[in-house]
Amino acid sequence: MSPHLLILITLLTISLAGCNDGSENSGTQDNNPVSERAANLPTEAKNFSQPPSEPVATKWPIILSHAWSRTADTAFQGDTKQAGAEYDAFGVKNALEADGAVVYQPNKVKYGSHEERGMLLYKRCVGTTMAERLCQGESPKVEDGLYAASIDYCSSPINRQKHDFSSEDECHQKLKFNIICHSQGCPDSRYMISALTNELSGRPMYQHIASWTSLLGANKGTAQADFILEAFAACLSDQCRSPLLNLAFAVDEFSSNKVLNTEGSKSVVALSTKYMTVSTDMNCDPSKQTCAPSFNQLYKLPVDPEHPVYYQTFTTSIKDISHPCYLKDQFFWRIIYEREGENDGNISMESQAFEFYGPGNTGGRTPVKARYIYGDTANSEHPHPGLNHMSLSSSDVPGLPGLSCMGEDNTDFAFSRINFYRNVVTELADIGL
Secondary structure, eight states: OOHHHHHHHHHHHHHHHTOOOSSOOOSOOOOOGGGGSOOOOOSEEEEOOSOOSSOOOOSSOEEEEOOTTOOGGGSSOOSOBOTTSOBOTTHHHHHHHHTTOOEEOOOOOSSOOHHHHHHHHHOEESOSBHHHHTTOSSSOOEEESHHHHHHHHHTOHHHHHHTTOOSHHHHHHHOOEEEEEETTHHHHHHHHHHHOEETTTTEEGGGGEEEEEEESOOBTBOHHHHHHHHHTTGGGSGGGOOHHHHHHHHHHHHHHHOOBOSOTTHHHHHTSHHHHHTOSOTTOOTTTSOOOOOHHHHSOOOOOTTSOOEEEEEEOOBSOTTSGGGGGGHHHHHHHHHHHOSBSSSSBHHHHHOOBSSSTTOSOBOSOEEEEEEOEESOTTSOOOBOOGGGGTTOOOTTSTTOOSSSOOOTTEEOOHHHHHHHHHHHHHHTTO
């Protein structure tokens, strides 16, 4: 494999998740085409830069589901930059717990299909191989996931007393969770909700979910994944699996997550618009034959009046791609803009909003409440440049305390990851969840 190819794989891998979160930016500023084309915002647009007036803990514990190419300790970071150029690990979790919430942040794999990551979100076992992590080895030992969280939560007499549960078994039968997911963490949590059974109760998993909050979710895939599959000619291989991406992802997965994962390119396939909205059979041509259903057709959000789940999505976009903090997002922002319109540098607003299951306005309506979030400005003549995809997880965002990416003045702007999550959780608590 040539050094140039390795460099290309590395750059594409970093760009796909917006993982280059430091202040080292490249590229040049140019005109912002978004100003020529107004965003099609969901009905409600809201700024959550300020803290809630009275932070309230949710009735039910919270599960945070992390993004593609991330691990639990590199996702949902706080607002404070550390010496190593990363923001404070577990910053969101720590802040919500300080407000009284009970929060679990399971670790999955960095590169896996929605189905694999959904199973790991539910239950992850000790081990090095994917099979062991998926609890398929001999004498599996559970160490993480919603299953482990249920056991931990119900083992506490204080927690049981809050809900008037008389025993751990009753708690296992009736406990619910509020899921807050980001990026690929949203389709993988949807798989868990829709397809799995809670082993502790024997009931469908959705009956143990109080709410599902999607933050910039890859709910209809992304043209970014489509582009990468095209760039690597991945669909010349069976089901568009790329040996080159498999190798690159395997090295990164093991070095940072200690998992032997040799089929990581499945994660890019899963994030493609075809897999999500047309067919999970990447070999099938829907113009010539009947294909297998899409992921969204297979795993719709459960709607059961006797076990209601509150579903909402949060959407955002980059408004000024020339801002120094967003120069690293330019390449894929333009690709997605040309193919899908307004986006956050990784995922289109349409995919984030998830108002329909299929392409465009097809496939049937989803039960979500679609909302838009944005950063604040003290000067109406100097609007906030918008939020990029990793703004709710780990990236530099104009308005974070003292932040300047290339010496620019961001003092007109305000944004806080911590306050965003505190507001979301307070809203959930206010409606009794």
